[in-house]
Amino acid sequence: MMLNRISFYAPIGLRAFSTARVSRRELAFQVFGPENEAVQRDPIVFLHGLFGSKQNNRTISKALARDLKCRIYNLDLRNHGDSFHAPEHNYSAMAEDVQEFMDQQKLEKSVLIGHSMGAKVVMTVALQSPERVSALISVDNAPVNAALKSDFPKYVRGMQKVEEAKVSKQSDADKILKEYEESLPIRQFLLTNLVRSDDNILKFRVPLSVIGDALDNMADFPFSASEGKRYDGPTLFVRGTRSRYVSDKTMPAIKQFFPNAQIADVEAGHWLISENPEGFRQGMFQRS
Structure with missing residues (x-):
């Protein structure tokens, strides 16, 4: 199982709660997880896509928290949900926000899951700071420059x-x-x-x-193959069978940046987490 390959464990007391941002530059978030678990897997940081928010992933996060008995942080990225607004909106800036959030919450390492825009954010974090990422799950996006749908x-x-x-x-x-x-x-x-x-x-x-x-920034990817960036940890690309965002043509780029990447196909379009949540959950666990 993909998520069973996470090796870092840390004792931490859990409770379920949610919070809005408390200062201009902090990301709003919600947390799900068992309240009395003395030892747990690395926490999961879950990022939404363009025009989304932390609310989009509530149901699947509750299911994953139950299945994995770990803490799950659903974030609102900048300019979305209850988080701060800023004129700069690109993957490098959003990746920096996520790493600052991890610092604020004292998360040494995390599993990162992101859909669409959020997928490119988590890929960026993994390539910038691989030591902070224990596993990576990209949902229906690839590390390429590709025009958004019209x-x-x-x-x-x-x-x-x-x-x-x-x-x-x-x-x-x-x-x-x-x-x-x-x-x-x-x-x-x-x-x-x-x-x-x-x-x-x-x-x-x-x-x-x-x-x-x-x-236009959302169509870009902040790294090129010539830079030699790579993340060698466990990586899963989940793609919708009716979506064009992770085509077979993107496989060389995926393997160059993420040499241990595996692919899981889910019967769905681009919005696959909401379209087929059970297929998404099974896709995360079916890879060894």
Whole structure:
């Protein structure tokens, strides 16, 4: 089993709790795990994708905490969820945020799991500081420069139209978004970012202008093969069978950066954790 290959154990008392950010530069997070476990595996740090938040991974994190009896930290990356907003939004900056979070929480080593944007963040952390990463799981993204699907700029435009309309009902926001995205589940996912202002107007908690300007950065990967960076620890790439983000063409790059990488295919599209959570869980455990 992929996660059974984690070798570092440390005594630590656990309790389940959640917290929002307490200062401008700290990441908001939630924690799941057994309360009275005297000895545990390395903790897991779990990162969401673009337009997501720590809430997206609550259900799967509870299941993994139960299965593995370890502490799981769900983070809100910068410019997402309850975390701070900043004009710089790229993988190097987000990786630095994650390492600072690990320092703040006194996490010597962690298993890192990330989906989509979060996947490139955890890959960046592993290549920058391999000694801090006991295992790596990348969910439907690869260490390559690859243009994002054209849907993402469209989502930003639709969300900006919602804010311009100054709607007070989510149903009205959905009607506007429907002009930009036909899929109801995707619209519902985007609408999880809506918050109500003091004047009863709905707006998005993600800074749309920052995210819009950063979309090109989200297509990049901060390292090139010529730099010789590599992470030799246990690595799993989980990919959706109906997604194009981790094609067979990316395998040479994956193996160059992550020579011990294994691949698990899950019957799903890009949003595979929500589309097929049991398939995702099984994919994590089926590799030896």
